[in-house]
Amino acid sequence: MFSKATEYAIRATIYIAQKGNIDNKIGINEISTSIDSPQHFTAKILQILSKKNQIISSTRGPNGGFYMSSKALKLPVRAILKAMNEDTVLEKCVIGLNKCSEIKPCPLHKQYKLIKLQLIQLFENKSIEELAEEMKDGKLYITNKK
Amino acid sequence: MFSKATEYAIRATIYIAQKGNIDNKIGINEISTSIDSPQHFTAKILQILSKKNQIISSTRGPNGGFYMSSKALKLPVRAILKAMNEDTVLEKCVIGLNKCSEIKPCPLHKQYKLIKLQLIQLFENKSIEELAEEMKDGKLYITNKK
DNA sequence: ACAATTATGGATATATTTGTCTTTTATTAT
DNA sequence: ATAATAAAAGACAAATATATCCATAATTGT
Ligand code: FES
Ligand code: FES
Numbered sequence: 001m002f003s004k005a006t007e008y009a010i011r012a013t014i015y016i017a018q019k020g021n022i023d024n025k026i027g028i029n030e031i032s033t034s035i036d037s038p039q040h041f042t043a044k045i046l047q048i049l050s051k052k053n054q055i056i057s058s059t060r061g062p063n064g065g066f067y068m069s070s071k072a073l074k075l076p077v078r079a080i081l082k083a084m085n086e087d088t089v090l091e092k093c094v095i096g097l098n099k100c101s102e103i104k105p106c107p108l109h110k111q112y113k114l115i116k117l118q119l120i121q122l123f124e125n126k127s128i129e130e131l132a133e134e135m136k137d138g139k140l141y142i143t144n145k146k
Numbered sequence: 147m148f149s150k151a152t153e154y155a156i157r158a159t160i161y162i163a164q165k166g167n168i169d170n171k172i173g174i175n176e177i178s179t180s181i182d183s184p185q186h187f188t189a190k191i192l193q194i195l196s197k198k199n200q201i202i203s204s205t206r207g208p209n210g211g212f213y214m215s216s217k218a219l220k221l222p223v224r225a226i227l228k229a230m231n232e233d234t235v236l237e238k239c240v241i242g243l244n245k246c247s248e249i250k251p252c253p254l255h256k257q258y259k260l261i262k263l264q265l266i267q268l269f270e271n272k273s274i275e276e277l278a279e280e281m282k283d284g285k286l287y288i289t290n291k292k
Numbered sequence: 293a294c295a296a297t298t299a300t301g302g303a304t305a306t307a308t309t310t311g312t313c314t315t316t317t318a319t320t321a322t
Numbered sequence: 323a324t325a326a327t328a329a330a331a332g333a334c335a336a337a338t339a340t341a342t343c344c345a346t347a348a349t350t351g352t
Contacts, residue, residue, distance in 0.1 A: 001240060003339070040341070058300090059348085063350070065298075077254075115265060151309075187310065189330080208319070212329090
């Protein structure tokens with residue numbers, strides 16, 4: 001459904017939201033090992049999320065690392081998709097027509113539009129903060145490591 | 147959601163189901179122009195669908211082309227996904243964990259599993275034949291061309 | 293000031309996907 | 323038999339996604 005880059009982006013962001021704050025920034029090494037992703041590739045992704053899109057914040061130097069502002073924590077997961085230019089998945093025609101619309105619907109449109117609506121809600125209605133909060137009981141996972 | 151290859155595979159198959167039969171085989175040129183896809187790339191895809199996976203049939207030479215057996219027409223759209231090795235989309239974790247399961251669920255699993263179920267049903271419950279049939283009123287589209 | 297730390301940025305490498313072009317093989321009609 | 327037709331097959335090209343490595347810049351603590 002999503003690219004590896006976007007999958008890592010979501011997992012990394014949730015991890016940062018959960019573990020980091022302005023006084024306890026998280027290094028890229030901890031992040032990538034904790035979510036089981038390639039370190040340097042993940043670093044690039046975090047740059048995207050921190051650069052113009054202000055989803056995560058970072059500082060360099062000792063005790064530097066990544067964290068999220070309380071404002072950013074309120075963003076929906078969909079903000080990550082948008083930053084990664086993969087929000088299109090929530091708009092596209094499921095069989096690849098240039099435009100998904102009621103005017104020129106594909107044979108799967110009628111059923112798929114209902115599913116797509118739920119996908120949009122899934123990524124729109126939950127904030128990053130809420131997801132991170134839900135993780136704190138230890139019964140949810142964002143890594144493959146044991 | 148799906149690769150271009152799979153999108154073309156679905157559109158091409160629906161087109162063949164709708165227009166072709168054993169006595170009226172459809173050429174790759176007509177198919178690719180009719181569904182607005184790159185011809186030779188589409189040809190390769192149709193080879194996959196006709197080779198070991200017997201979703202479409204073909205014959206060479208004059209009056210040759212592609213068609214579907216009545217047996218193949220009864221297959222669900224999901225058979226195309228399987229042939230294209232993209233059935234995984236209906237099984238994978240939405241944020242890329244190696245395994246989507248109740249045992250080690252990701253933070254989006256609880257909600258996403260309901261959506262995934264509907265996706266599976268969408269591709270499982272409708273046969274290729276039914277989709278092709280529904281297209282015959284002319285109000286559904288599988289092309290970008292006007 | 294200096295050394296250590298950590299993100300940033302750039303260059304490069306590899307793999308996969310997508311797409312094109314040419315040749316070959318099978319089939320049909322004459 | 324021969325020529326025409328159309329898919330099959332293979333070689334190649336381009337674009338994109340994924341991943342690694344190294345140098346640079348910013349920050350901190352001493
Ligand atoms: S037109 Fe295909 S999903 Fe809407
Ligand atoms: S574990 Fe992530 S969707 Fe099921």
